[in-house]
Amino acid sequence: MSTVDPILQHSSTPALHFVRLRLFFMSGTGNTLRVAHWLAEQARPRRLAVEIRDVEGARSSPLPRPERGDLLGVLMPTHAFTAPWPVLRFALGVPLGRGASAFVVATRGALKFGHVNLPGLEGTGLYLIALLLVLKGWRVRGVVAVDMPSNWTACHSAQAPWKVADIIGRARPKAEGFFGAVLDGRLHFRLGSFIGLALGLLLAPVSLGYLLLGRFYLARLFFANEDCTGCGLCADHCPFGVLKMRGRPPRPYWTWACESCMRCMSFCPERAIEAGHSWAVLLFYLAHLPLMAWLFGALTHVTGFVTPTSPWTLFWTKYSLQLLALAMTYAGFWWLIRLRLLNRLFTWTTGTHWYRRYHEPETTLAELVGKGKRVGEGRRSDGVLE
Numbered sequence: 001m002s003t004v005d006p007i008l009q010h011s012s013t014p015a016l017h018f019v020r021l022r023l024f025f026m027s028g029t030g031n032t033l034r035v036a037h038w039l040a041e042q043a044r045p046r047r048l049a050v051e052i053r054d055v056e057g058a059r060s061s062p063l064p065r066p067e068r069g070d071l072l073g074v075l076m077p078t079h080a081f082t083a084p085w086p087v088l089r090f091a092l093g094v095p096l097g098r099g100a101s102a103f104v105v106a107t108r109g110a111l112k113f114g115h116v117n118l119p120g121l122e123g124t125g126l127y128l129i130a131l132l133l134v135l136k137g138w139r140v141r142g143v144v145a146v147d148m149p150s151n152w153t154a155c156h157s158a159q160a161p162w163k164v165a166d167i168i169g170r171a172r173p174k175a176e177g178f179f180g181a182v183l184d185g186r187l188h189f190r191l192g193s194f195i196g197l198a199l200g201l202l203l204a205p206v207s208l209g210y211l212l213l214g215r216f217y218l219a220r221l222f223f224a225n226e227d228c229t230g231c232g233l234c235a236d237h238c239p240f241g242v243l244k245m246r247g248r249p250p251r252p253y254w255t256w257a258c259e260s261c262m263r264c265m266s267f268c269p270e271r272a273i274e275a276g277h278s279w280a281v282l283l284f285y286l287a288h289l290p291l292m293a294w295l296f297g298a299l300t301h302v303t304g305f306v307t308p309t310s311p312w313t314l315f316w317t318k319y320s321l322q323l324l325a326l327a328m329t330y331a332g333f334w335w336l337i338r339l340r341l342l343n344r345l346f347t348w349t350t351g352t353h354w355y356r357r358y359h360e361p362e363t364t365l366a367e368l369v370g371k372g373k374r375v376g377e378g379r380r381s382d383g384v385l386e
């Protein structure tokens with residue numbers, strides 16, 4: 001283990017014995033990665049060895065068991081008022097903390113209307129991850145939600161550059177204030193985070209619905225418009241490796257585990273990736289009503305399957321059929337929009353065609369680790385950034 005800075009060693013606060021900072025992040029469009037870099041910059045003058053890693057990288061090269069002086073940071077965007085599934089999976093898989101220190105940061109989507117700031121809402125995300133860490137024996141020293149510009153450009157246009165700059169300018173001191181407290185050995189749990197939790201608990205059905213179904217449904221809205229050149233940049237840099245180039249000429253196909261992180265849409269050099277709004281309406285009716293009813297009927301007919309009396313069995317049966325119906329409908333759509341006329345129809349009837357795209361202004365695609373074929377220059381395939 002590296003030697004401890006003598007100045008830190010003589011400090012009376014035990015938390016100043018931190019010698020290694022491990023930051024694990026998920027980031028679609030760079031907001032969360034930017035916050036991770038701010039924290040890293042703050043840690044270096046204190047002589048902490050810093051490692052920044054993508055949560056997906058931890059699947060192939062797991063986090064080692066913590067040693068004395070380790071500080072773990074889990075950083076994530078908020079999705080549907082809670083933690084995104086890959087971060088939940090990461091927290092479930094972390095090794096036992098054995099009393100080592102950790103903290104949790106959620107970036108959330110802030111909007112600016114004129115000069116009025118509308119903060120995001122992290123909901124249950126922070127405390128859910130904190131709870132999982134505590135259950136695994138980590139000492140959680142603080143949690144914080146940091147407002148960054150909203151990146152949900154499937155829903156709304158990105159904000160004007162001056163608004164983006166303003167939001168990011170306010171975010172940095174908040175993140176640094178929080179981290180300074182953690183490094184100084186102070187606990188950091190503010191009233192705001194408890195209010196966020198309370199609202200998140202009220203909105204828990206939305207979060208649960210999103211985790212179970214919503215994210216699969218939203219992932220089925222993406223398609224490439226006619227400007228797509230088939231370059232494959234989106235597939236190469238998908239953080240979860242779920243985007244595949246298929247067909248001739250190759251076009252991106254969004255497979256199962258897409259998290260709607262918005263990276264593909266935000267960084268496409270041709271602005272060719274859309275989230276179909278008119279298609280969303282059609283998909284809902286096609287997949288949820290006739291196709292699902294037909295699948296249910298077919299299942300009953302072919303297997304002699306009796307409608308389950310147990311509500312749980314019925315729920316899981318319907319749930320599986322719904323996912324299957326979504327996948328089948330999307331596969332059909334994906335082939336059909338290769339027809340120029342249909343592609344144009346869906347392109348011109350989605351708001352995203354006119355929306356501004358967003359990614360954190362200083363973040364380049366090469367900085368964001370992809371799980372596709374080519375990983376961004378200078379990055380290791382296990383996701384270690386430094």
Ligand SMILES: Cc1cc2nc3c(=O)[nH]c(=O)nc-3n(C[C@H](O)[C@H](O)[C@H](O)COP(=O)(O)O)c2cc1C
Nearest residue numbers: 028029030031032077078080081108109120121151
């Ligand atoms: C699918 C999706 C759902 C989101 N849900 C929320 C939310 O519930 N609350 C919130 O404040 N921001 C929400 N956002 C905004 C992001 O959490 C926010 O912009 C975050 O900083 C993005 O970080 P990243 O660039 O590191 O991915 C959502 C964004 C997406 C794409």
